[in-house]
Amino acid sequence: MNDIYTFIKLLEEYKIVIPVMQRSYAEGRNTKHAEDVRKSIIETIISSALQNKPLFFDFVYGNISQDEKKFIPFDGQQRLTTLFLFHRYVYEKAKEPLDILKKFSYETRPSAKEFLEKICINTIIPSNKENIIPFNEETLSKFVINQNWFFDDWKKDPTISSILTVLDEIHNQFLKLQSPDYSKIMSLLKDTELISFHFVNMQLNQLPNNTYVKMNARGKTLTGFENFKASLEEYLKKSDNSLYRTFRNNIDSKWLDLMFSKTKPCLPDSLFMSFFNRHFINVWNFYKKNEPSIEEKSIYDKVNSDLVAFPLIDTFISWSVYEKILNTAAIKNTIHPIFNLLTTLVNNSIEKQIKPYQTWDFYGCDKNDTYPARVTFFALLLYFEEDNYQKTSFSHWMRVVFNIIENQTIDSMDSYLYALRFFSELGVHSHDIYTFLADDSKGINSGFAKEQVSEERLKAKKILESGKWEKAIILAEHYEILLGKVNVLFQAGEKTSLEVFNTRFNLLKAMYKNNDPYHIIKVLLSYYDEAIPNGKISLKHTKENIKQLVTKTFFNEFQKITSDKINTSITQKWIKELSTTTLLNISRSDGQIVGKYGKKVVLWGTTGCVWKVFGNDVRGNILLGEEKRNLLLKSLKLPNAYFTTDYSSKDYIFYSGWETYFKYDNCFFSWWPDDDKKIYDVYIMTDDWGDYKKRKKVLMNKTNTDADEYFAFNTTDEMIKHPELFAEALKNLISESNKA
Structure with missing residues (x-):
């Protein structure tokens, strides 16, 4: 059997019994989604009835028990229950006998079955004329619950609660209408296919046994x-x-x-x-x-x-x-x-x-x-x-x-x-995309992803040349730090040979697959030759960032590289410090950004570092390229406690921050790196680095330097060769300060 039925036609031929294994009636659940669905369904049904506009309720699947003339729905029980409640309401309003509706029942729980029997022999719609309940409190569910035949235990049954909620919705929506013709609606329900559905006997149609599982699984959560x-x-x-x-x-x-x-x-x-x-x-x-x-x-x-x-x-x-x-x-x-x-x-x-x-x-x-x-x-x-x-x-x-x-x-x-x-523009060619991309005469009006489209055109040409090219390109595209962007492997652009392409790819893999996770970043940096970086450069060790470094930031540098080894001819001190030490390895992963600060190069995001900027603590930064400062401070061989911002890599000691505080011979010092000749390198300070220790007042003029106002001195390159000269200069400054 597979035919168009109405609810009344189905009841005329069979009893409808919702089986034990079915879930409780869901359209009356107390959730926002269920409320939205409930209101929409009832509104649609009422609108269909008032306008005499046919409404189709999809498929209803189930089995027929021929000996008892009973229909057991496996899918559609929710819609059947809603149709039953709508018919039940309209029949009472139209004063139509309810006998045929008694053929609809639930076997999920005895309480639900008994409740449905009761509402088919008793009044369920309140009447204001009889002053049964105050008008402003008029709800159908309250009226039903107050009836003598309603058992208090039924309030605990989720199916009964849901049925009452849906009846309330039907009642409330009809109350908003001006004198609806219930007799006409009832006639449409009985005598026409106003609300219909496809009725499918699963046994007759030989549907597989697991269809029930599928149908019922779909209904575990109420959807639209x-x-x-x-x-x-x-x-x-x-x-x-x-x-x-x-x-x-x-x-x-x-x-x-x-x-x-x-x-x-x-x-x-x-x-x-x-x-x-x-x-x-x-x-x-x-x-x-x-x-x-x-x-x-x-x-x-x-x-x-x-x-x-x-x-x-x-x-x-x-x-x-x-x-x-x-x-x-x-x-x-x-x-x-x-x-x-x-x-x-x-x-x-x-x-x-x-x-x-x-x-x-x-x-x-x-x-x-x-x-x-x-x-x-x-x-x-x-x-x-x-x-x-x-x-x-x-x-x-x-x-x-x-x-x-x-x-x-x-x-x-x-x-x-x-x-x-x-x-949308490119999709016109989706069934032969390579031919389109390889043809330079075929333009694309959109400027979206211009750089990547250019690469795709180049790759399409190479792929159409030979299957070997296609295999090599796809292999490279799947590499974890490239993911579709392999422009960096075309060393000579369109003239790049397959051999060169594969060689560059193997080189990239060798740089990336190293015991030092930062090795590829250090190699790329070692071929960079800028005194000051052009903007901020992220040096994070993530696949996404390494891809950015390889394919964009250091694209030109990669073209110069012929070995996976770090370049030994580095000219910039800050690059040497990042490329040849473990500084990056022990920097914070949420930092690791190099950039300029004034005329200096700074690595942001370094564990344990604190330095002052305009009187505020700035955590996790190292001033790079200060080789003289780091070597001379290291030569003092002072314990870590004598530095407020010391930071050690296993192969180098960095004294971070713009201003580095250290303690020598029980006196407090500051190292201030600056290219201004009037500003000195080393200053003696008051206890606990409270302030710079000043000389007696002197008349300041344009030729004065900091040494005229403070106890300070400049370091020399000779001190790097002979660190004892640096220690001697510190002692002399202490002596001079004590005499003041």
Whole structure:
């Protein structure tokens, strides 16, 4: 049996018994989502009745017990219960006998069964004329609970509580109407197919035994998918008969099996909804008008709030939102690609072609999509606008898509929309992307990801030359610190030979795979030759940052490198300190940024370092290139306690900060590095480094230096050769200070 039925027609032929193994009635649950669904369903049913507009309630599956003429639903029990309650309310209002409704029952709990029996022989709707309860407290549930036949224990039954909640919703919505014609509504329910559904006898249709498991699993969490599915079916029935047949023939069979087979914590309904929502978000944002109307603005807000929040926040979304998207973007851009994708997924394991590049969850329903994930799905479905899946062309397209998205920042609505427009233009060539990219005469209007597109053009030319090139390029693209961006391996650009490409790749791997995790950074730095870095350079040891260093920051430096060894001809002191010591290894991982401070080079993010800037403590910084200071202070062989900001690498001692405090011969000193000739290197200070110790007042003039005002001296290069001269200068300064 597979036919169109109404609720009354089904009751005329069978008893309807909700079996013991079914979950409790969910549409009356006390959750925000259930409330949204409940209100929408009741509003839709009432609107259908008042306007005499047919409403389709999808499929109802179950088994028939012929000896007892009993129908046991396996899927659709929620909708059947809601229909029962609506009929029950209208029948009493129309003063129609309730006998036929007694054929609907629950076996989940004895209390639920008894309650349904009671409401089919007793009044459940309060009447103000009889002053049963005050008007301002009028709720159907309160009235029922106060009846003599209602047992207090029934309040604990979740099914009964849910039934009362839905009856309240029906009652409250009818109260808002002006004198609805209940007799007319009742006649429509009895004599027409006002509200209908497909009735499927699973035994007769020989559906497999595990269908029940699948059907019931879909209902463990209440979603809006069934309502979406029914509305979409009606929409397609009117709009595209071919897609309508495809949908009906697959949604509850092959496509359901596909979703159910995924080892995910999500239910099939959530997976389906994730697919549709993800694509609808994209097509709406792509096809919407630049200057939307008030209605379109409302749809925009819904799409970029409720649809985007799904599945973490499962808010009920009205069909009107989806209908507006379909009408705006057209079926060929919305439904057609989704159906082609689902059909392809049933027949082909395309996930294997996606997995090498995958940075998102293809069947994701446990987190919200990022902008890059949305763009990826948009680009994927551009391929399926044509019903012509081929493994090779699809692999080529997705490789290019992932390379571009992986190497382009998409972190805002503007960049997201820019990316959609770009891929829409490129997607026209999705079934032969290499040929298009390799042809320099074929331009791309969009300026999105210009640098990466240029690289993809170069690689397409090489790949079309030979399979060896394709293998080498894809191998390099998958390397963990390149991920699609291999421009640095084309040493001679388009003229680069395959041998050179492979040699450069092997060199890069040798630099990266070293016992010292910072080795590759040190090698790259050792070929850098700037007295002051051009802006800040991050030296963090993360795959993402190393990729940035190799492919952008030190791109030119890598081209000079022929060995995985650190360059020994370093001219800049600050570069030598970073490249030849373990300073980077013991720096804080949340720092490790080198940059300029005035005319000095500073490494931010070094454990244990504190220095003063305008009187404020700045933690974790080392002044680089101060070799003379570090060597002379080290020559004193003072314990760590005698330095307020000492910082030791295993092969070098750094005295960090702009101003370094140290204690010698029980006196307090400061080393102040500055290129100003009037400012000296070493100053004697008051106890505990309270202030600089001043000489007696002198008349200051333009020729004065700090040595005229403070007890200070400058160091010399000779002191590096003979450190005892530095110690002697300190003692002389102490003696001079004591005599003052």
